[in-house]
Amino acid sequence: MSFRAAVVTFPGSNCDRDMAVALERASGAPALRVWHGDADLPERLDFIALPGGFSYGDYLRSGAMAANSPIMRAVSREAERGVPVLGVCNGFQILTEAGLLPGALMRNASQNFICRTAELRVENARSLFTAGYEEGQLIDIPVAHHDGNYFADNDTLDRIEGEGQVVFRYTSNCNGSQRDIAGVLNSAGNVLGMMPHPERAVDPAHGGTDGLALFTNAVGALVEG
Amino acid sequence: MKIRVYVSLKPGVLDPQGRAVHHALDGLGFEGVEDVRIGRFIELDMADGTTDEALESMCEKLLANTVIEDYRIEKVER
Numbered sequence: 001m002s003f004r005a006a007v008v009t010f011p012g013s014n015c016d017r018d019m020a021v022a023l024e025r026a027s028g029a030p031a032l033r034v035w036h037g038d039a040d041l042p043e044r045l046d047f048i049a050l051p052g053g054f055s056y057g058d059y060l061r062s063g064a065m066a067a068n069s070p071i072m073r074a075v076s077r078e079a080e081r082g083v084p085v086l087g088v089c090n091g092f093q094i095l096t097e098a099g100l101l102p103g104a105l106m107r108n109a110s111q112n113f114i115c116r117t118a119e120l121r122v123e124n125a126r127s128l129f130t131a132g133y134e135e136g137q138l139i140d141i142p143v144a145h146h147d148g149n150y151f152a153d154n155d156t157l158d159r160i161e162g163e164g165q166v167v168f169r170y171t172s173n174c175n176g177s178q179r180d181i182a183g184v185l186n187s188a189g190n191v192l193g194m195m196p197h198p199e200r201a202v203d204p205a206h207g208g209t210d211g212l213a214l215f216t217n218a219v220g221a222l223v224e225g
Numbered sequence: 226m227k228i229r230v231y232v233s234l235k236p237g238v239l240d241p242q243g244r245a246v247h248h249a250l251d252g253l254g255f256e257g258v259e260d261v262r263i264g265r266f267i268e269l270d271m272a273d274g275t276t277d278e279a280l281e282s283m284c285e286k287l288l289a290n291t292v293i294e295d296y297r298i299e300k301v302e303r
């Protein structure tokens with residue numbers, strides 16, 4: 001049975017094709033493409049990806065409008081059923097705005113748009129998304145964002161750190177994120193949001209392939225499962 | 226009725242935009258500026274009789290992100 005992944009496109013998404021290519025590279029099956037205004041997702045999905053970009057022009061707050069779009073009700077339902085959901089960059093912002101992940105993403109502390117490769121430390125290599133890495137492994141993943149400054153109150157930060165929900169941390173904090181957090185899981189472990197772009201590091205021509213293990217591990221685990 | 230919603234970052238949450246404006250005011254030579262916080266002002270034209278619950282729900286669900294922001298609702302009778 002082939003792997004069924006869906007990539008949601010919002011008005012203003014611009015990394016949706018890259019995400020679909022990364023998923024196809026890892027699984028061998030083309031990703032299904034879904035429009036934000038659709039009320040339903042395709043049936044029997046193994047994986048849902050919310051790509052980077054500037055959904056709805058970042059009006060109001062990054063991700064706020066997209067979090068209330070029709071397709072997000074379906075994404076929330078599937079996430080609650082345990083279907084893996086990956087949100088990258090704007091996708092991460094959408095997941096926090098939708099309440100599927102703790103915290104919020106604010107304007108970078110520097111006020112600058114940051115576009116460069118960031119070094120991340122894998123803090124939890126036991127999740128579906130990170131088991132292809134070693135605990136403590138350093139990986140190079142590109143970042144490109146204006147609103148990647150992760151914020152949560154101290155109680156929430158203590159809780160998510162204690163539960164192993166902080167999976168990626170910047171080795172050099174580029175955006176002001178609390179406790180250098182670059183990626184977080186939900187408490188059930190099936191929803192991951194991260195600001196860096198693993199789909200931009202899956203081919204040697206990208207300058208690195210450190211993002212590929214995230215996709216191949218998830219696909220492998222889900223196909224075997 | 227006209228509704229004005231003021232959304233501001235919670236106290237203690239870093240406001241880089243406010244800090245940049247503070248810096249610019251200093252650069253212009255304005256003295257005595259101790260802090261600058263930038264928020265958002267949203268004006269709504271609502272049917273008369275809209276309930277407070279509905280307004281609060283709008284703020285909680287969309288207009289403010291209550292993880293980082295506070296909001297204040299002001300009613301202006303026509």
